[in-house]
Amino acid sequence: ETGVTQTPRHLVMGMTNKKSLKCEQHLGHNAMYWYKQSAKKPLELMFVYNFKEQTENNSVPSRFSPECPNSSHLFLHLHTLQPEDSALYLCASSPRGGGSNQPQHFGDGTRLSIL
Amino acid sequence: TQLLEQSPQFLSIQEGENLTVYCNSSSVFSSLQWYRQEPGEGPVLLVTVVTGGEVKKLKRLTFQFGDARKDSSLHITAAQPGDTGLYLCAGVSRNYKLTFGKGTLLTVNP
Numbered sequence: 001e002t003g004v005t006q007t008p009r010h011l012v013m014g015m016t017n018k019k020s021l022k023c024e025q026h027l028g029h030n031a032m033y034w035y036k037q038s039a040k041k042p043l044e045l046m047f048v049y050n051f052k053e054q055t056e057n058n059s060v061p062s063r064f065s066p067e068c069p070n071s072s073h074l075f076l077h078l079h080t081l082q083p084e085d086s087a088l089y090l091c092a093s094s095p096r097g098g099g100s101n102q103p104q105h106f107g108d109g110t111r112l113s114i115l
Numbered sequence: 116t117q118l119l120e121q122s123p124q125f126l127s128i129q130e131g132e133n134l135t136v137y138c139n140s141s142s143v144f145s146s147l148q149w150y151r152q153e154p155g156e157g158p159v160l161l162v163t164v165v166t167g168g169e170v171k172k173l174k175r176l177t178f179q180f181g182d183a184r185k186d187s188s189l190h191i192t193a194a195q196p197g198d199t200g201l202y203l204c205a206g207v208s209r210n211y212k213l214t215f216g217k218g219t220l221l222t223v224n225p
Contacts, residue, residue, distance in 0.1 A: 042216055090157050107157050
């Protein structure tokens, strides 16, 4: 058990669909992150939330829309995605988003395939 | 843009062999983290190295941070099949942001 739970684990959707990815952490952390992991590329940071406030948007296209209703939950709303958006989407949390050496705890990811 | 280069990209060895993987950058980091990711799972933090020249040991794994805090290495002694996985290094910048390398995919054959 990782303490960070992501659902669904797998998602196949068409380019015109709307879906949402969910992340929940039970670690009492105050910072949450979305990453994209594609083959042959480094993990790419997408969004950072600290105490429910978005503190970083790493030039992510608007077809990805994050939502953080509280410190324990993070969503990624998906709309009109492109085939190149197929990837593993990882959620992570850390005690807080500031300061170095904050270990990040990752969920097991949602494997997203765009048809 | 800070970049971390990991080498080798792929490594396949026999059980009992030793190996070293490298993580190099032209940028200085506040600290550096190593993660291992197994198939179907998220990355799990192995260690954080903070001080230039620091060496940390975790059972058969030895991590070293370069003196200039730009590079790091991971040495595994007597590798076992359970060591199989993707090893990721991540540099921590002063604004806490993590920059990941592409990873080294290690396969240890019985």
